[in-house]
Amino acid sequence: MNIIILHTQDLVIANKMADAVGVRFESQASHFRFSTDKEIDIAPLREALDVDINYLPAFDFSKAGxxxxxxDSTLINIECIDEIADFANLKAQVAVITERAMQGELDFSASLIERVALLQGLNVEVLDRVYAERLKVNKGGKALIQFLKTQQIKTAVVSGGFSYFTQRLAQDIGLDYNRANTLVIEDNQLTGKVKGDIVNATAKAEFVVELCAKHQVSPHQAIVIGDGANDLEMMAVAGLSVAYYAKPAVLEYADIVINYGGLDIMVDFFNKSL
Ligand SMILES: [Mg+2]
Known part of the structure; x- marks a missing residue:
């Protein structure tokens, strides 16, 4: 038996879906669940109903650790490097490279070195301005993190962007861990370089494995979420992968797709009332 989750509380939408697929449903606190033996293609239903729909994956949510x-563009609303570049009047130039890197068209590490070099000479205060004036946690993000804490699940943010932002974000919303690239600063200016090894797709996956080992959970008990091509490697090591308003390569790969609602629709999967 397959369970399909309709991530809405709107009964009108649930009835439309029931009519379309000929399957009965039951109402849960935050969503509807359809149980069926049929193979239903949910992609066209998502588009027709403008709502998130996912199969309940074969992942034991009660054992998630x-x-x-x-x-960037997953837990928060912006690509930080594009916004920093805006202060050097280079946003358009940098954003084109960021977009191509996220689509998987460019080598991530080389593209990051190229973009960071363009930031040379910027005053460090632009980092604070980006954080304070432009960075917002995406819809449902804080609620999701709060919920995961109630489930005793460790939380982390990992980024091919910069530790200045991951550290502040982790502090502000209560994440247990964070990892990203460190911008080198001299005389209160960005030097256009990053310190040490670059946090690329492989390093993101290694971070997931490292945290699993630290907490003695199997990678099969790990949930990862992302939107760009440099998230695919960590998705491959985790037991469950989630695409959040993601690039096509990620959409195609992930177990769960969020394209309409907020991050907190993840809570629907933990429902234990069945
Ligand atoms: Mg991203």
Missing amino acids: LFVSDM
Whole structure:
């Protein structure tokens, strides 16, 4: 028996879906669940109903031990490097490279080195301005993190962006861990370089494995969420992968797709009342 989750509380939408697929449903606190033996293609239903719909994956949510999120365009609303570049009047130039890297068209590490070099000479205060004036936690993000804490699940953010932002974000919303690239600063200016090894797709996956080992949970008990091509490697090591308003390669790969609602629709999967 397959269970399909309709991530809405709108009964009108639930009835439309029931009419379309000929399957009965039951109402849960935050969503509807359809049980069926049929193979139903949910992609066209999502588009027709403008709502998130997912199969309940074969993942034991009661045993989830770790949640790792990408930062830029997943846990938060912006690509930090594009916004920093805006202060050098280079946003358009940098954003084109960021977009191509996230689509998987460019080598991530090389593209990051190229973009960071363009930031040379910027005053460090722009980092604070980006954080304070432009960075917002995406819808449902804080609620999701609060919920995961009640489930004793460790939480982390990992980013091919910068530790200045992951550290502040982790502090502000109560994440247990964070990892990202460190911008080198001299005389209160960005030097256009990052310190040490770059946090690329492989390093993101290694971070997931490292945190699993630290907390003695199997990678099969880890949930990862992201939107870009550099999230695919960590998705491959985790037991469950989630695409959040993601690039096509990620959409195609992930077990769960969020394209309409907020991050907290993840809570629907933990429902224990069945
Ligand atoms: Mg991202």
